[in-house]
Amino acid sequence: MKKQCIVVGLGWFGMKVAMELAEKDFEVLVVDKDMALVEKASKFVTKAVCLDVSNSDAFESLPLSDFDVGIVAMAENIAMSVVSCLTLKENNVGKIIAKVGDKNHRKVLEKIGVDEIIFPEEYLGKMVANKMIEEAKNME
Amino acid sequence: MLRNKKIYTMPxxxxxxxxxxxALLLKLPICHKGQLNWIDAFFEAASVVSATGSNVVEVAEKFTWVGQLVMxxxxxxxxxxFMMFFSVLFMTTKKKLKLSDTLFLSNEMNTSNYPAIKRKAKKIIQYTLMIEFFGAWLLALRFVPMYGIKEGIWSSLFHAVSAFCNVGCDVFGSQSMVLFKNDIYVxxxxxxxxxxxSLGFFVLEDLTRxxxxxxxxxxxxxTKLILKVSVLLVIVGSILLKVFDKQLTLIETIFTTITARNTGFYTVEMAGLHEVSQLIITLLMFIGGGPGSNAGGIRVVVFSILILTTLANVKGNDDVVVFYRNINDKMIKRAVTILHIDLLLVFFGLMGLCLTENQSVMDxxxxxxxxxxxxxxxxxDIEQLTVAGKWISIFIMYIGRIAPITFISLFVPMDRKKSGIKYPNMDVML
Incomplete structure (x- = not known):
């Protein structure tokens, strides 16, 4: 059976994740409250819906428990990101991956029990530093 | 608009x-002379209550004075x-724009806004009685010398009510108003x-103001829209009738056009008209009168919205504008729904009556x-209708009166809870 993913938030990150997964034949459901982004994503994903995640009735009317992976890509809005992660967790989504924007955000999501937390700045910072160290080593 | 189902069960x-x-009252021996079948009693009852006015028995001969009074x-x-119900509905839906949705639902329309509704109801009764009384008085000037005092006054009252309520039921005998076809005053x-x-109370109130x-x-x-379209329909209808039926006099033409807008008196026999004229009258009947008036049909406003939408689409405009106002998309959807349901009803009614009656499809x-x-x-000659045909007619009259959309809403569960989910738009092939 195809893996089923839900992507919450359609920024550059979310859009890219959804696009790549859809291309590799994952079943992808995307959620955002901006209709323009939803329409853009609807051209390549399985299903695209426009809703506000703070409206829990609407969010939970989606078959959330059927999803294997949930990706929460709303680093800039901590409140909404937390709400989404909580809702996905409560509805037994197999694995939750979330992107965070700062340390506090990460702490909260860790407490909630998000399986994988991506902190792009930290990750990239480390990567760039490591690259420079590698280069310096090679120079010697 | 169809959210609050409780209101709709009322009509x-x-x-x-x-x-x-x-029907039960008409069946009483005091109301009729000789034998009256149950089916005929029901037909006559449905006919007067629904403001249709078609008769399967001769009103003047079959019913006593008491029976006519009941009618x-x-x-x-x-x-x-009906006018009151519509006004109340209009008031509550207008209010909905101001107050929140939940408040509207909990407000069972006779609590908080009670004085305003009462005032409106009083006004409707006043207007109706005043216009009818005035009409009856003017008619009496002609009818009293013709029929004598008692008969004349009664006839004036009955016809004033029948005409203003767009019923079209008459006590002149089998020929409706053919007798008066050259009487310009009447x-x-x-x-x-x-x-x-046929304009509806809303328009009358506006005009008086x-x-x-x-x-x-x-x-x-x-009001502007209803007036303009109504007058246009009458003018265009009259011209077309005159073109296809040259034998009609001017007054006959205008009377026929006006009566086709859902009253039902006639000064010329419909069967004698050209088939094209009959089709024009069919269209006029289908369009009907103003919203909230007792003239039925899909109503003038729905018709205008459909025409305006068509024009806008043909011209490539996204907005449907009338008198410098943009018509809400919701209203356009509603107009399409009304047209669709009404067309279906007419179609199924046509199929039913084609089965039971032995008449041409046109008739x-x-x-x-x-x-x-x-x-x-x-x-x-509807006195010759079969019993099944009469029941179908009663059903159609009743549904036509309460508006098919209301009737259907009774059986279809409403999506009362807004889901909060919106799906991406799609352009379909048409």
């Missing part, structure tokens, strides 16, 4: 009860009740009563549209 049950009560009261109660009064009745205060800018856009179509729109004009 559905109200009209049904009224038909049954009227007149039924017409009046049906008409006033024709004129009938035309004014029928036309003002204009005449009383002289403030033209306070007229609602709906049956004319009769079905006339019954659905509560007009009561016919090209066939």
């Amino acid at each position: 559905i049950i109200g009209f049904l009860l009224m038909i049954i009560v009227t 007149m009261v039924a017409m009046e109660v049906g008409a006033v009740g 024709n004129g009064i009938f035309i004014i009563l029928m036309f003002s009745g 204009w005449f009383c205060t002289g403030k033209r800018n306070r007229i609602h856009v709906e 049956t179509l004319f009769y079905v549209v006339s019954t659905f729109s509560n007009t009561g004009l016919t090209t066939i």
